[in-house]
Amino acid sequence: MTTSAPIRIAMIGLGWVFTEVWAPLLANPGFRVVAVFDPDDGALARACDAFPAARALSAVEQLDPAEVDLAVVATPNHLHAPVGASLLRRGIAVFIEKPVCLTVAEGALLVEAEREGGARVLAGTAAWHRADVKALRAQVDRLGPLRTIELSWVRARGVPGSVGWSTKGASAGGGALFDLGWHLITIGLRMIGWPAVWDVVGSVSSDFLGRKGFGASWHVGGERRAEPGAGQVEDPVEDTVRASWRTRTGVFFVLTTAWASHIALDRTRIAVEGADGRAELDCTFGFSPQRSGASSLRVLTSGRIEDVELPDEPVGTEYRTQFGLLPTLLADPNQPGAATGESVRIVDLIERIYHSAGVALTRAPGLRAG
Structure with a gap:
């Protein structure tokens, strides 16, 4: 090449x-x-x-x-x-x-x-490449020693569907935690340098899986489903996860991910709090048309609120940004081992959340690795 x-x-x-x-x-x-x-x-x-x-x-x-x-x-x-x-x-x-x-x-x-x-x-x-996430990351150093990071991505109606592989444990591996949580965990832990994680606690539920009216309508074409989110689901995964953990460096994390909920519009929030201030990003990740409006980022210090100006970024821009980095990453001599190392850290945490929630993970036979 x-x-x-x-x-x-x-x-x-x-x-x-x-x-x-x-x-x-x-x-x-x-x-x-x-x-x-x-x-x-x-x-x-x-x-x-x-x-x-x-x-x-x-x-x-x-x-x-x-x-x-x-x-x-x-x-x-x-x-x-x-x-x-x-x-x-x-x-x-x-x-x-x-x-x-x-x-x-x-x-x-x-x-x-x-x-x-x-x-x-x-x-x-x-999601790491979103302009609003980049703006949030730029505020972290001014917050002082970090205490808490809150990660939340809750959809109004976004279950991928009951027909196909996305909601079946054997083929999907898991539900909202693998789908939405992977993005949030990456952002939260990468932002602070991937410290060791302790004291993982999690719970899962599937209150919306298979219920008509809670499906992700924007996925119908790709997955060729007639009624997303409607019907009996075999080998179901979770549609909602709530978890917490602390890091070796003393940062306490709270995570919520949900494919569906009782709110009217999808909502993503990442809040980072330190000894000297708190930064709150409110936005909507993903392609859902049920969006909460323009992204907003504010920094709170000693009772004062500062609104941080954010660029107007069209839906999906983060994928174009990520795509544009491929030539650089393919040529970067430091890249081998980087993505796999992060992935092992992420999935280790996910396994511990599921274990805490009492979930027995299932796997479908795939291609032979050797």
Whole structure:
């Protein structure tokens, strides 16, 4: 690969994330889709129509390391780590959509495959690249020694649906915690340098799963569901998680994630409090049309309130920002091991939250890792 040549992309998994996120981004002339794979013949045909120069694969193993610079793994969750590891071992760099892995053991599998194949893992946590999140991060140093970080992403009606893999434990690995919580945990812990985590407590519930009227309507096209959020769910995951923990450095975290709730509009809040002040970001993450309005960031110090000006950022800009960083990350000599290291930390915390909540995690058999 040269700096002037387009980056050659293989898309592995052609569902909603590909259709709504990756396909529009890959129209960029700096990238060229050379191969696509999905077990769904219809999805494969649509991808080939969108990218006529791409080769349709009948199996992931058909991908030739010599023809690709980066494989994007956007499969159902339970295949992320095994597919990623199989590609890495063959020397193919991968971008793995979140959740990168579903267990610490899967994370270790990716770490070893990255070393063995000499390729690198890149990982998706687009919310980190939001302009309002960047503005919040810029306020942290002025808050003094940190005491508390509150992380909340609560949807009004956003259950991914009862038909398909997203709400089934064997294929999704988990529910709102893996889906929404992965973003929040990344932001909260990365912001303070990934200190060790202690005293994890969590609870989960599924009060809205399968109830008509609480589905994510904006996911219908990608997942081809007739009535999102309606009907009996087999092997259900959680739709709501509440958790807390403290770090070795003394910061206390409170986390709430929910696919659905009794509020009228989706709401995301990240609040960081220190000895010298408190910063509060109110916004709406994701693609939901049920948005709470423009983002707001305010800093409170000794009874005074300062409103921080934020840019007007269109929905989805964070994905374009993340996408634009791919060439740099592919060339960065410090990148190997970085994404897998963070992913292991995240999934370790997620496993401990589920363990505290008494959840027995299930896994579907995926591709063989070796």
